[in-house]
Amino acid sequence: MWRVRPCTHTENTRSRSSLFRNRRRLRPRRTLRTSRYGVRKMAKTLVKAEGLSKHFPVETGLLERFRGNQQYVHAVDGIDIEIKKGEIFGLAGESGCGKTTTGHCLMRLSDPTAGEIYFGDQQRNIAQLEGTDLKKYRRDVQMVFQDPYESINDRFTVRKWVREPLTIHDIGTREEKENRVWEALDQCGLKPVENFIDKYPHELSGGQRQRVSLARAMVLRPKFIVADEPTSMLDVSVRAGVLRVFKELAEEHDVSILYISHDLSLLRYICDRIGIMYQGEMMEVGEANAVLQNPKHPYTQTLLKAVPRVDSRNERNRVRISGEVNERIGGIQGCAFKDRCQYRFDRCDDESELLEVGKTDDHEVSCHLHDEEVEKPIPVYEG
Ligand SMILES: Nc1ncnc2c1ncn2[C@@H]1O[C@H](COP(=O)(O)OP(=O)(O)OP(=O)(O)O)[C@@H](O)[C@H]1O
Ligand code: SF4
Numbered sequence: 001m002w003r004v005r006p007c008t009h010t011e012n013t014r015s016r017s018s019l020f021r022n023r024r025r026l027r028p029r030r031t032l033r034t035s036r037y038g039v040r041k042m043a044k045t046l047v048k049a050e051g052l053s054k055h056f057p058v059e060t061g062l063l064e065r066f067r068g069n070q071q072y073v074h075a076v077d078g079i080d081i082e083i084k085k086g087e088i089f090g091l092a093g094e095s096g097c098g099k100t101t102t103g104h105c106l107m108r109l110s111d112p113t114a115g116e117i118y119f120g121d122q123q124r125n126i127a128q129l130e131g132t133d134l135k136k137y138r139r140d141v142q143m144v145f146q147d148p149y150e151s152i153n154d155r156f157t158v159r160k161w162v163r164e165p166l167t168i169h170d171i172g173t174r175e176e177k178e179n180r181v182w183e184a185l186d187q188c189g190l191k192p193v194e195n196f197i198d199k200y201p202h203e204l205s206g207g208q209r210q211r212v213s214l215a216r217a218m219v220l221r222p223k224f225i226v227a228d229e230p231t232s233m234l235d236v237s238v239r240a241g242v243l244r245v246f247k248e249l250a251e252e253h254d255v256s257i258l259y260i261s262h263d264l265s266l267l268r269y270i271c272d273r274i275g276i277m278y279q280g281e282m283m284e285v286g287e288a289n290a291v292l293q294n295p296k297h298p299y300t301q302t303l304l305k306a307v308p309r310v311d312s313r314n315e316r317n318r319v320r321i322s323g324e325v326n327e328r329i330g331g332i333q334g335c336a337f338k339d340r341c342q343y344r345f346d347r348c349d350d351e352s353e354l355l356e357v358g359k360t361d362d363h364e365v366s367c368h369l370h371d372e373e374v375e376k377p378i379p380v381y382e383g
């Protein structure tokens with residue numbers, strides 16, 4: 001652990017390369033290069049967002065609005081994401097950092113305030129789609145929600161619930177619909193299908209309900225699924241089974257998945273790549289192992305140190321993140337994490353961009369400490 005000794009840039013005479021090794025200057029954040037890892041490294045990009053932003057107006061009085069003082073919550077602020085075919089991309093960060101809003105924008109459940117979203121083999125821009133085109137896009141993208149108890153209609157049998165999207169989109173004959181429902185239930189591990197298809201939700205366990213939700217998403221044969229904390233309400237014993245289904249969908253059916261979760265140990269198990277968000281911005285992104293085993297951003301490092309461990313010897317070293325994530329109203333001058341960062345120095349008031357770090361060529365971090373062109377204060381090691 002080291003602390004930054006306050007000093008001015010001009011006082012720092014020590015060689016920068018001796019202080020910060022393994023750093024290379026990277027391109028600006030708008031041009032994320034394709035990732036290279038495992039078997040997915042050659043896969044085509046399915047979803048790509050550039051400069052994605054979503055701002056919500058804050059409720060204010062009429063007078064304030066009349067004076068032109070409307071303020072906005074910057075839920076998502078200019079992030080880039082790239083997800084390949086058959087890839088599971090994990091999105092993590094503290095509550096309120098904009099994970100769900102990002103998922104909603106990519107699905108076009110929410111209209112982005114700014115930025116572009118490219119989708120499919122042709123990388124068509126879907127950020128402004130409307131009407132029939134938007135309805136067609138919604139066949140290719142599906143969402144799985146957090147709560148399997150709230151997200152299923154209790155009056156429908158499994159068959160009727162899973163078949164409903166086919167009816168809404170007017171897909172197939174009666175027989176084809178039935179076949180697709182069986183196929184989706186089978187893919188999601190509800191086997192033998194005849195034991196589940198005529199049941200009502202109250203006759204199912206939490207894990208089985210979440211598999212039904214997943215089957216409803218899969219029945220349209222989507223290319224992209226946004227899963228928003230899909231296992232957080234499930235018992236640990238059934239969680240592994242549901243996670244396995246996600247992995248199989250990605251590996252065997254080439255479905256791309258945006259997996260949103262607070263649980264970094266779970267993301268390590270399931271994801272190919274991970275993005276860490278803070279106050280609407282992407283702080284660190286890259287191959288899951290690189291980000292979680294060798295975190296470079298002070299925020300990611302703190303998040304990982306805050307993860308509870310079973311080993312009680314490690315409990316003493318557990319870190320609690322000081323300060324709170326406040327709703328971000330308006331823009332921020334400089335680094336979004338600066339008010340809580342122990343390494344803050346004067347350059348942190350300037351905007352940072354994603355920089356390539358580490359040994360892999362798929363690991364990027366938005367922090368001035370990793371910018372070779374920035375003079376940094378001398379780090380003081382403790383202990
Ligand atoms: N419809 C809305 N109107 C106004 N503000 C909103 C709206 N939806 C989200 N926000 C704000 O946007 C920010 C990001 O919210 P979001 O739900 O995306 O966070 P999250 O990372 O998913 O949090 P959690 O982990 O708790 O689910 C929050 O400050 C939230 O209050
Ligand atoms: S840019 Fe500065 S404040 Fe932000 S994380 Fe890096 S050192 Fe901390």
Ligand SMILES: [Mg+2]
Pocket residue numbers: 099100101228
């Ligand atoms: Mg959320």
